[in-house]
Amino acid sequence: MNKAIHKINHPKQLRELNQADLPDLAKDLREYILDTLSVKPGHLGASLGVIELTIALHYHFDTPTDLLIWDVGHQCYPHKLLTGRRDNFDTLRQENGISGFPSREESEFDVFGTGHSSTSISAIVGMATADEINGINRKHIAVIGDASITSGMSLEALNHLGSTDLDVLVILNNNSIGIDPSVGGLKQHFNQLTNNQHSIFEDFGLNFLGTVDGHNFDSLLNAFQQANETKGPKVLHVKTVKGKGYEKAELDQVKWHAPGLFDKETGKITKVSKSKSYQDVFGETMLDLLNQNEKIIAITPAMITGSNLVKCHENFPKRVIDVGIAEQHAVTFAAGLAAQNTIPYCTIYSTFLQRAYDQVIHDVALQNLPVVFCIDRAGIVGSDGATHHGYFDISYLNTIPNVIIASPSNEKDFKNILYTAQFTEQPFAVRFPKESIETNENTFEYQKITIGKANKITEGNKIALLATGQLSYTIKEIITENKLENEVCLIDFPFIKPLDEQFIKILALKYNVIATFEDGILNGGFGDSVLKILNKSNYKGSFKMNGYPDEFITHGTINQLNQQLGLDKESILKFIQSYL
Ligand SMILES: Cc1ncc(C[n+]2csc(CCOP(=O)(O)OP(=O)(O)O)c2C)c(N)n1
Numbered sequence: 266m267n268k269a270i271h272k273i274n275h276p277k278q279l280r281e282l283n284q285a286d287l288p289d290l291a292k293d294l295r296e297y298i299l300d301t302l303s304v305k306p307g308h309l310g311a312s313l314g315v316i317e318l319t320i321a322l323h324y325h326f327d328t329p330t331d332l333l334i335w336d337v338g339h340q341c342y343p344h345k346l347l348t349g350r351r352d353n354f355d356t357l358r359q360e361n362g363i364s365g366f367p368s369r370e371e372s373e374f375d376v377f378g379t380g381h382s383s384t385s386i387s388a389i390v391g392m393a394t395a396d397e398i399n400g401i402n403r404k405h406i407a408v409i410g411d412a413s414i415t416s417g418m419s420l421e422a423l424n425h426l427g428s429t430d431l432d433v434l435v436i437l438n439n440n441s442i443g444i445d446p447s448v449g450g451l452k453q454h455f456n457q458l459t460n461n462q463h464s465i466f467e468d469f470g471l472n473f474l475g476t477v478d479g480h481n482f483d484s485l486l487n488a489f490q491q492a493n494e495t496k497g498p499k500v501l502h503v504k505t506v507k508g509k510g511y512e513k514a515e516l517d518q519v520k521w522h523a524p525g526l527f528d529k530e531t532g533k534i535t536k537v538s539k540s541k542s543y544q545d546v547f548g549e550t551m552l553d554l555l556n557q558n559e560k561i562i563a564i565t566p567a568m569i570t571g572s573n574l575v576k577c578h579e580n581f582p583k584r585v586i587d588v589g590i591a592e593q594h595a596v597t598f599a600a601g602l603a604a605q606n607t608i609p610y611c612t613i614y615s616t617f618l619q620r621a622y623d624q625v626i627h628d629v630a631l632q633n634l635p636v637v638f639c640i641d642r643a644g645i646v647g648s649d650g651a652t653h654h655g656y657f658d659i660s661y662l663n664t665i666p667n668v669i670i671a672s673p674s675n676e677k678d679f680k681n682i683l684y685t686a687q688f689t690e691q692p693f694a695v696r697f698p699k700e701s702i703e704t705n706e707n708t709f710e711y712q713k714i715t716i717g718k719a720n721k722i723t724e725g726n727k728i729a730l731l732a733t734g735q736l737s738y739t740i741k742e743i744i745t746e747n748k749l750e751n752e753v754c755l756i757d758f759p760f761i762k763p764l765d766e767q768f769i770k771i772l773a774l775k776y777n778v779i780a781t782f783e784d785g786i787l788n789g790g791f792g793d794s795v796l797k798i799l800n801k802s803n804y805k806g807s808f809k810m811n812g813y814p815d816e817f818i819t820h821g822t823i824n825q826l827n828q829q830l831g832l833d834k835e836s837i838l839k840f841i842q843s844y845l
């Protein structure tokens with residue numbers, strides 16, 4: 266093996282290699298990614314699958330002058346290794362370390378930040394158009410997966426691109442899977458595409474450059490040469506294997522999408538022993554509800570495993586529907602279901618529901634349709650970082666008429682809220698974090714919960730803390746651990762909208778210090794709503810809101826980020842003590 270290979274940290278060094286050395290470089294990157302990710306978890310399968318493609322792209326094209334965008338960006342690890350981040354790759358996704366996604370701040374080679382899928386074609390068309398206007402001549406390339414290209418945004422961008430003569434190359438990286446097995450009508454079309462076949466891309470007005478083996482350097486480099494010689498917009502279909510080169514990952518691609526810690530030799534994935542999570546409770550409750558009421562339909566936009574709906578799907582294949590990466594469609598599809606006497610539970614990560622904001626307003630709330638939104642990964646999510654945190658949802662839903670917003674802090678309330686939602690004749694959002702949950706101690710029976718009612722947890726006399734969601738549980742633990750029951754009055758708000766106005770008014774009469782706690786951005790959130798009520802009551806005491814600031818929060822563990830932001834246990838205890 267050419268020794269220089271281990272040191273390659275920049276495309277200029279890469280371009281000095283002989284083409285015959287490239288397979289060795291691929292082997293080296295594969296081992297490096299496996300070694301690192303086994304101890305510093307991240308998105309493994311997608312990155313292993315594009316190693317040859319990444320090397321070939323940086324070998325052939327003149328990056329960063331030529332512009333290269335990675336859709337979603339979870340497959341960008343080989344790109345990071347070849348573009349200056351080999352030496353700090355072991356800081357991936359950790360506090361103060363490099364991001365798990367392309368980031369313009371991090372490198373000139375990351376020409377567009379990604380994380381949410383299906384943005385790459387729009388962005389590259391924008392860049393190519395700008396270059397045309399500015400008289401800049403260079404190449405424009407977007408790499409996008411088979412699941413991401415079926416999303417609405419991608420199809421809108423292809424439709425636009427096909428009407429131009431922009432010299433853009435779209436590389437369809439087809440490994441026939443998303444996180445979970447791909448769904449939808451186009452899947453079959455992509456899998457049948459060969460060199461000689463007419464493709465849907467030609468109907469969009471694009472040149473189709475055929476199918477190449479994405480693990481073969483000769484094929485890839487020849488295809489790039491052909492792309493250079495083909496004027497106008499074009500699509501190259503590249504077939505790859507997710508998890509390529511690591512047998513375990515090739516054989517169980519769902520598990521190895523982002524496996525967590527693992528032993529590289531044995532392939533054993535370390536189970537982080539965790540107590541019961543919101544996701545566990547959600548999965549088991551949905552199974553109960555699907556069993557109890559045949560009108561209930563669960564919907565997921567391509568996150569069936571992440572949303573813990575696999576078991577529900579096995580039991581109710583027709584009533585648990587994966588619509589693909591299509592959040593906007595998922596919401597309006599749910600609206601249609603709700604309009605015709607079924608009860609949709611539209612299950613979407615908080616961060617991805619952002620994409621369907623108009624659908625929530627225009628198709629659901631405006632018509633007051635009883636769609637249940639099950640909003641997973643609310644709050645901050647940890648190592649996925651800024652693109653994936655879910656701390657905007659309280660604010661973005663708070664401003665929409667008709668929508669109920671719930672944020673339960675324990676298993677019993679969470680189950681009862683999900684149960685109650687089916688009987689409610691208006692949109693109902695239940696948000697919950699990727700965290701462990703306070704569990705029920707006694708046997709449980711589903712009961713309708715009173716919408717909008719807050720609950721007194723402790724009745725101390727010095728300070729009133731009004732909390733919602735997971736933070737309510739955290740504060741309860743702080744009070745117990747520090748025996749603060751006589752000093753701290755803790756009120757849990759399972760509902761942010763409608764708010765328990767009556768209760769807040771009573772507290773305003775009794776306490777000189779009131780503070781709110783929420784795992785959401787402060788602007789327009791729970792605290793803001795409480796403040797409005799306090800102002801109406803002419804409250805003259807001191808009031809403090811605790812939540813996330815008006816800024817984008819980076820990556821790290823959830824606890825590290827909460828420490829930085831003053832929402833970990835220690836900071837909250839200090840806050841309480843400062844008033845005692
Ligand atoms: C808007 C949006 N919805 C959902 C996701 C979650 N997600 C991340 S990767 C992925 C699958 C992508 O599949 P594909 O494009 O085929 O790429 P591959 O992982 O196969 O390389 C999904 C659904 C996301 N990042 N963005």
Ligand SMILES: CC(=O)[C@@H](O)[C@H](O)COP(=O)(O)O
Pocket residue numbers: 308337339380444523571642646649699
């Ligand atoms: C890249 C991407 O968007 C997903 O893979 C995301 O990282 C999933 O998050 P969870 O691991 O919390 O399901």
Ligand SMILES: [Mg+2]
Pocket residue numbers: 410411412438439440441442443
């Ligand atoms: Mg794929």
